[in-house]
Amino acid sequence: SAVISQKPSRDICQRGTSLTIQCQVDSQVTMMFWYRQQPGQSLTLIATANQGSEATYESGFVIDKFPISRPNLTFSTLTVSNMSPEDSSIYLCSVEDVLSGNTIYFGEGSWLTVV
C-alpha cells in the first residue's frame, strides 16, 4: 500500500489566519482525496484533488475556503482559509490504490485547533 505523509501533524491556529496542509505519497497515485473529521463525528469528503486541474468539491465545501493544489501525482496541499473555531478538526489526506482495487489509504491526519 502507498505510504502517505502529512504535515503538519498538529497545529494551533489563530482565528482569521490560513494554514496549508501538505500530503506526500511515496508512489504515483491517480486519486487523492481530502477528508475532514470533526470531533466526535465521521469522515466527510471535502474534495477530490485532480492532477493538473481544479479540485472537485463536495456539497458544502467551496474553493475559496478550502483551496487545493495537486501539482503532480505524488503531492497535494489543502489550505484552510480564514479559519474560525468551527474549522477545528482533523484533516485527512487519502489516496486510492488501484492495484488494491477500490481501496483507499489514509495519512495520519493533521489536527488543527483554531483559537
Next chain:
Amino acid sequence: AQRVTQPEKLLSVFKGAPVELKCNYSYSGSPELFWYVQYSRQRLQLLLRHISRESIKGFTADLNKGETSFHLKKPFAQEEDSAMYYCALYNFNKFYFGSGTKLNVKP
C-alpha cells in the same frame, strides 16, 4: 443517495465475548463495502472489504443485500480489538463513511 448508518456509537463487551458491529447502507446499485479501523493514536486503516470475503484478525463481514447490511463480527473479542470502527461504501470513486462505532473490550 448513498448513506451508511452505524447505529451504535459505543459497544462494550468482555474479552472472549462475541462482537457484532452493525452497519446498514442505502444504495440502489451493487455496493462495494468496507470496514476501516482506527486504533488509538494510529491512522485509519483498512480492515476488510466485502469482495475479498476474507477474515482479518478474526473479523468477518457478510454483505446482506436483502437487509442492506454489512455487519462486522468476531466470535471472541480481544482487548487489542478496542478501537473505532468505520463502515464505508464506495461509489463512483468516492467513499462514504458511517459515523463510527467505538468498540471497548474489557478484560
